[in-house]
Amino acid sequence: MTHQRFQHQFTMSAQANNDEVRVLLGRLRQQLADFGVGEGTCASAELVLAEALNNITEHAYADQPGGPVQVCAEVGSAMLRFTLSDRGIPIPGSRLPKGQHQDTQVSLEDLPEGGFGWLLIREFTKSISYDRNDEENCLVMTIPNIPES
Amino acid sequence: MDLQSTTHGTYKFISVNAERIDASVAIQFKDAMRVEADDGPDHVVLDLGQVKFIDSSGLGAIVAAMKQMGKGRKLDLAALTPDVEKVFRLTRMDTVFTIHPDVPGAAEREAG
Known part of the structure; x- marks a missing residue:
């Protein structure tokens, strides 16, 4: 059944560090565009993947810089699905952060400088799930594939 | 991080002068802003017209740049591209900054 939902599939791997993540995002966006995915959807995909990969770099591999990460992308006419795998530490409590809005009506020194990542992931994804198996983190996210008008 | 400043x-x-403010340049951006905004007028306008992509690290770095300028000074943003604007709006950080659609007074400055 899933074979019919996605017309294209590809995987890309990188070491989880900021520079490799940037290169991977560029290649991935180009590949999506080559498969006919519109600019707006490509932009959403890039942001969601940037946030998820930054989390893997900063948190999952906090004690093991540059560990391996793989992105599997599946492209369907209605949605895109991304599966991210890494061998870093699990997400605490195996629970995905809610990504709540932060209080912006505060004084200058109390303004938040972080904590926006999960909020953005949740804003742009249709579904998101997390699983830990055999020392491996697996994050699956789908985003709607919106045709360009 | 390539920043260029002019006083008007x-x-x-x-x-x-970059297409991305992301995790790989967030710290350099904040440091470069410290240097560029260090002296001169209290009112600073950050022209983001060339920036096509920003992530949460880049957003945090812009907030940090404003905070390090200190009280009594102001950081506005200008010329946000659509994807950058969306990140500010969805995180509600568009309520923290004054955002100009274009760089104020750009035409006058061009004219010299």
Whole structure:
């Protein structure tokens, strides 16, 4: 059944560090565009993947810089699905952060400088799930594939 | 991080000559902003017209840049591209900054 939902599939791997993540995002966006995915959807995909990969770099591999990460992308006419795998530490409590809005009506020194990542992931994804198996983190996210008008 | 600043009257304009403010340049951006915004007018306008992509690290770095300028000084943003604007709006950080659709007074400055 899933074979019919996605017309294209590809995987890309990188070491989880900021520079490799940037290169991977560029290649991935180009590949999506080559498969006919519109600019707006490509932009959403890039942001969601940037946030998820930054989390893997900063948190999952906090004690093991540059560990391996793989992105599997599946492209369907209605949605895109991304599966991210890494061998870093699990997400605490195996629970995905809610990504709540932060209080912006505060004084200058109390303004938040972080904590926006999960909020953005949740804003742009249709579904998101997390699983830990055999020392491996697996994050699956789908985003709607919106045709360009 | 390539920043360029010009002072025009009571404003200092800082333009970001880069397409991305992401995790790999967030710290360099914050440090470069410290240098560029260090002196001159209290009112600084950050021209983001060339920036096509920003992530949460880049957003945090812009907030940090404003905080390090200190009280009594102001950091506005200008010329946000659509994807950058969306990140500010969805995180509600568009309520923290004054955002100009274009760089204020750009035409006058061009004219010299």
